[in-house]
Amino acid sequence: MTSEDARPDGSGRRVTLAEVAERAGVSRSAASFALNGRLDQRLSAETMARVRRAADDLGYRANVTAKTLRTGRSGTVALVSDFVSSTSFANSMVRGALERLREAGLLLFTVDTQGDAEVEQRFLDDLIARDIDGILYASMFTRRVEVPASARRVPLVLMNCEATEGPAVSSVIPDEEQAGAAAAQLLLQAGHDRGIWFVGTFPPGRTGGDAWHAWGPMALPLRLRGLRDALQDAGTDLAGEVAIDDDWDVRNGFAAAQRLLADGVVPRALVCINDAVAIGVGNALRRAGLHVPTDVSLVSFDGGLLAAASDPALVSLRLPQVEIGRRAAELLLEHGEARVERLRMPPTDGASIAPPRD
Amino acid sequence: MTSEDARPDGSGRRVTLAEVAERAGVSRSAASFALNGRLDQRLSAETMARVRRAADDLGYRANVTAKTLRTGRSGTVALVSDFVSSTSFANSMVRGALERLREAGLLLFTVDTQGDAEVEQRFLDDLIARDIDGILYASMFTRRVEVPASARRVPLVLMNCEATEGPAVSSVIPDEEQAGAAAAQLLLQAGHDRGIWFVGTFPPGRTGGDAWHAWGPMALPLRLRGLRDALQDAGTDLAGEVAIDDDWDVRNGFAAAQRLLADGVVPRALVCINDAVAIGVGNALRRAGLHVPTDVSLVSFDGGLLAAASDPALVSLRLPQVEIGRRAAELLLEHGEARVERLRMPPTDGASIAPPRD
């Protein structure tokens, strides 16, 4: 038998349960029970073995479509997101989910909607029409989302976002506020108590508007709150904030740091909204003759590729994406009470923090 | 009608074609023809409209599982890879494929095998048992792969890899050799004709062995050949090669450059096997007091996030991942003759190349 053929006799057709039953000399139901290991049907061990052997001989594979039609369960789950599967940024969530689902023998559908509600609706309709057993609904940025009603028709867990209607729907998100506090702790422990700036707030008078600002990301306010609260608990506060008017990328981080330096500020530590901004900030510092970490300490958030590639490597509060994906899949499988879980953002081990100069 | 309900009457059950037919006062077959727009059946326009209206009124969604069982076509494709969907590196291929498949109304199953042949076999069996319409078989590194026979049972296109059995199976891969030549051209055009080193060959006497070396990546030999051929065409050659014994990452790039400099070599240009290595090399150069690009020019391959984050931004021959994904999906849909397509790797626009000093 070549494995390229559907069956040993070389014909293209796939082997059906009826053929297995016939070969084993039993009824189709007996064959079905035997192959599904249904002990409650009290088949004789001998019959079971005979059916199994027949199935092996014929290279039988159950037709999952037929099984799904009959049972209503497909053994599939869909990952519905804006950009998660198609961009590298939050992509590790897919890994976590994939791992856990595989352990449970489930297959994953992947769709990205590019943030288009109509596209999303069509995908959801199509997926539900395929009897998917559950939905993992993910967002690239941590934010509040309005979950389409049709997604509620099957078990649902949100990844990296929270439902506007609150904890009625399960979700797994990074603990942004804890991360903000952790950033503060790292600096405080190194001896920093002043000259600490934050890079990456919205420009004054602007809380949204175009592009992703309109999506209401939760990261900024929560990180900032955790950071300030922790600093204040230690009897200090931020020296100031530097706004970024657009994407949190390398170029804008660079520009923000240049503006700060041009104002004559000599920061001792900078907390950056993400790794890309921190890299840009680091580039600007270097060009200004300032050395990280001896002149200026740097902390950021994300803990991705860029943090590791930076010289020195960045201390960054890592988004626990794999863990989010895995845990969300877990909750989906558990089928328990709805709940919101916040996962710790641990620091990467970098070398961008040192005690202040003086 | 709340869209949360399966049907207007609020019951959980989904609306079936039979119910639509009944409401429209036609037979199930007529309803089927109308909803599938089968003009060949010459239904009266009036009937068609009536059926459509009934379907709308009831919120009818065809049960795709039943349709699949009947037709043998599921409207799904599977992306089977080692690590592509679960890591950020080659992930943009998913985007390209996803885009093209969506245009064709197909849904995508995503599975990653972590390079485990047994896991892969199980996934393939499961997918085929679900009547998938095709397979996109992808590899994270460009390499030759042994495609499991069972994958050949459905239309198949390889992404970023070539089948060991040659062009009998379609594949879309980056044109690595062209990229090597392009790297040479970029340097030659800037006036470089000597002191050009390559960073990232295998160590002497080692062509494989552990980890990914065993997977036989095609990138290195092809890039190197394109590079050397182009240099030789211009009457020059590499000044030498620097080996990297392990992953092509930032740390190893750093170490390689330090070794080179410790040997007293003063390179004028370095061609690095990928962006990460180039970043490491850049870090080492900077620490040695050498400035990119005025003292040393840098070119690399990949053209990813890191190339853009580098300061200065790297000139890098970009892996056309989105294009590979899109084109592979295209070939899968076309159903034409098997063929191997090589896609150009265009240079990113960076600032890491300048004319040599002297």
Place this chain on the structure above:
DNA sequence: CTGAAAGCGCTAACAA
């Protein structure tokens, strides 16, 4: 132009 009926491959209630 429309309707009846077969059947895709499987599961599970029920009968023997």
Place this chain on the structure above:
DNA sequence: TTGTTAGCGCTTTCAG
């Protein structure tokens, strides 16, 4: 213990 049978919801042939 085993076998018969009725569907799951849809498409499609064929007869009207």
